[in-house]
Every structure is written in C-alpha cells, then in structure tokens.
Amino acid sequence: MSTPTRTGRNVSMTVNGEAVDRHVDPRRTLSDFLRKDCGATGVHVGCEHGVCGACTVLLDGRTARSCCTLAVQAEGSEITTVEGLADGGELHPLQEAFWKHHGLQCGFCTPGILLTVTELLAGNPDPTDDEIREGISGNICRCTGYQFIVDAVRDAAEILRGTGTGTGTGTGTDPTR
Incomplete structure (x- = not known):
C-alpha cells in the first residue's frame, strides 16, 4: 500500500497584522483558511457563492469575498478580518x-x-x-x-x-x- 503524497503549497500572508505561513490544499477557500487555520472565526460563510457578503474581508485594503477566493490566491497579501479592526482592547x-x-x-x-x-x-x-x-x-x-x-x-x-x-x-x- 502506498502512502499518500502531500499535495498543496505553502502560502505566506499577513492576517490582522500577523505573519502567517501555512501549507494549504490548493482548493481550500480563503474563508476556510482564515477560520480554521488562523482562528479568525469572525469570517462567516453564508451562501458559499459570494452573494450574501457575510464572508467579506479586506485583501490589500479592498473588499473580497473570501468564500470565492482561494487561499493560494492571497499569497503575499495583507488580510484584515473583523478581528483586525479593533485596536487592542478598543473597539473600532x-x-x-x-x-x-x-x-x-x-x-x-x-x-x-x-x-x-x-x-x-x-x-x-x-x-x-x-x-x-x-x-x-x-x-x-x-x-x-x-x-x-x-x-x-x-x-x-x-x-x-x-x-x-x-x-x-x-x-x-x-x-x-
């Protein structure tokens, strides 16, 4: 029996001011990556088609639907989620x-x-x-x-x-x- 090979690629980005380097499946959405790999559970997924806007994040300062964006597409980007709006303990x-x-x-x-x-x-x-x-x-x-x-x-x-x-x-x- 053969052992499964590791597929995917490494991605590096900044999430809410923190450098993140992870190995991801090339089909993993940015929303899943942010929620599961980065703990940014404020990223909500409603429709999974980019229609409702619940998954909206800032990608290099511009809004992006994270349910329709692959994590590998965000390589080298700066991502802001709702968790990144507050400054320390102070609400935005x-x-x-x-x-x-x-x-x-x-x-x-x-x-x-x-x-x-x-x-x-x-x-x-x-x-x-x-x-x-x-x-x-x-x-x-x-x-x-x-x-x-x-x-x-x-x-x-x-x-x-x-x-x-x-x-x-x-x-x-x-x-x-």
Missing part, C-alpha cells in the same frame, strides 16, 4: 457605532458589513445615506432593515472625520426622519 469606531445604534441583531452579517464600510469610508469619508446604502448593497442583512446600519455608518464617519461627537447628524442625515 465602526464597531462602537454599530453597538450604539443597534446596527446588528443576529450579527451574522455584521463582520462583512463592517469590512465593506471600512473600504467605503476610506474612499468616501462623508457619504450620504444613499451612498452608504449603495456601498452595502452587496451585503444581505435579514434582521435590521438596514436603517440602523446606515445610522451607525453615518455616526462612525463623523467620528473618523473628527467633525462631530458621533451623534449621526452629518451631511448624510435625512432631516425628515
């Missing part, structure tokens, strides 16, 4: 705003939305409500109805810009609400 302003505005209920979609909004605010620090809604349009949330998410993003944007107290009353606010 987005995380604080989601908590404050009840921008989550079951929380399954929240990590993907937080990373999507991180990219949105990096490119547009003062989005309108419509721009926020467009920015998160690739993330499905079955619980919140999205308004609390929009409120949280607006609030966090103010804090990140340093133009407010985080009351959520920036230029994106709809005064009729």
